[in-house]
Amino acid sequence: MAAPSRCNHLIMFDSSLMIYLYGGQVIFWENDYQEQFLFVSRKASFKPPKAIRGGIHICFPQFGSHGLLEQHGFARNRIWSVDENPPPFPATTSNCHIDLILKQSLEDLKIWPHRYEFRLRVALSPTGDLMLTSRIKNINEDGKPFKFRFSYQTYFLVSDISEVRVEGLETLDYLDNLQNGERRTEQGDTVVFESEVDKVYLSAPPKIVIIDHDKKRTFELRKEGLPDVVVWNPWDKRAKTIPDFGEEEYRCMLCVGAAQVEKPITFRPGEEWQSRQEISVVPSSYSSGHPDPEIVHRI
Numbered sequence: 001m002a003a004p005s006r007c008n009h010l011i012m013f014d015s016s017l018m019i020y021l022y023g024g025q026v027i028f029w030e031n032d033y034q035e036q037f038l039f040v041s042r043k044a045s046f047k048p049p050k051a052i053r054g055g056i057h058i059c060f061p062q063f064g065s066h067g068l069l070e071q072h073g074f075a076r077n078r079i080w081s082v083d084e085n086p087p088p089f090p091a092t093t094s095n096c097h098i099d100l101i102l103k104q105s106l107e108d109l110k111i112w113p114h115r116y117e118f119r120l121r122v123a124l125s126p127t128g129d130l131m132l133t134s135r136i137k138n139i140n141e142d143g144k145p146f147k148f149r150f151s152y153q154t155y156f157l158v159s160d161i162s163e164v165r166v167e168g169l170e171t172l173d174y175l176d177n178l179q180n181g182e183r184r185t186e187q188g189d190t191v192v193f194e195s196e197v198d199k200v201y202l203s204a205p206p207k208i209v210i211i212d213h214d215k216k217r218t219f220e221l222r223k224e225g226l227p228d229v230v231v232w233n234p235w236d237k238r239a240k241t242i243p244d245f246g247e248e249e250y251r252c253m254l255c256v257g258a259a260q261v262e263k264p265i266t267f268r269p270g271e272e273w274q275s276r277q278e279i280s281v282v283p284s285s286y287s288s289g290h291p292d293p294e295i296v297h298r299i
């Protein structure tokens with residue numbers, strides 16, 4: 001039997017702003033000047049159904065190795081279908097979207113014995129914001145609840161990682177995956193990058209910003225229904241161990257994503273869980289409300 005092909009979709013607004021989906025994964029997102037915002041590795045292998053190194057991975061029902069399933073769960077490595085007739089979604093400012101759906105396959109039931117409907121809406125606003133809404137419903141017929149972790153693993157394209165800083169995570173507690181998940185507290189006024197990082201920030205605020213000095217642009221990430229934020233950059237040594245990632249590519253990417261990692265969600269049949277992640281790109285004149293440490297230093 002031939003391998004199933006991925007369903008690929010292009011979402012455009014006014015023939016300029018654009019998102020491109022490969023299966024259930026957003027891989028391109030650009031503005032009307034054809035500037036790319038998401039990183040996709042030059043070594044990415046487009047071999048369905050495995051997720052592509054870059055874009056946005058939907059990690060479900062597991063995050064990382066917190067469980068018995070494959071790393072980050074199976075959802076990112078599955079063929080999603082177009083949901084032709086989704087139940088009404090909460091009102092958004094966008095009328096330019098696509099609805100996808102993932103359900104358990106017979107194979108998946110052997111490794112995760114639960115029935116679910118995972119509805120994903122990928123939307124583009126008139127101003128170019130990328131909005132992801134997930135609704136997951138437990139449809140088990142045996143009355144059993146299920147438990148899951150979740151993340152929108154987002155590969156941002158940056159100019160030079162050493163010129164990037166993240167605001168909104170300072171002073172928060174985090175789990176450090178490089179130290180066996182040890183709990184620590186972020187020190188310093190802002191998060192900057194000088195070596196490998198693999199952290200889960202806990203109870204993060206609803207908005208965080210990723211400021212790219214060189215590119216003179218800022219990503220503003222807003223989240224709902226997801227308390228945590230995952231931050232990952234493999235840096236040079238780890239990068240060499242990842243087959244579909246270029247040795248030097250760690251310099252131009254940063255993974256940041258809204259997530260539910262520390263406390264898994266549990267819910268019963270008939271219940272539905274919902275979360276959102278929205279990203280806007282704003283020019284360098286953007287002010288996060290925090291003083292710029294460089295300016296403060298010069299004064």
Ligand SMILES: O=P(O)(O)OC[C@H]1O[C@H](O)[C@H](O)[C@@H](O)[C@@H]1O
Binds near residue numbers: 064198
């Ligand atoms: O290589 P992947 O399975 O896509 O995972 C890439 C990275 O994702 C997350 O951010 C994890 O915390 C990391 O430990 C992991 O290395």
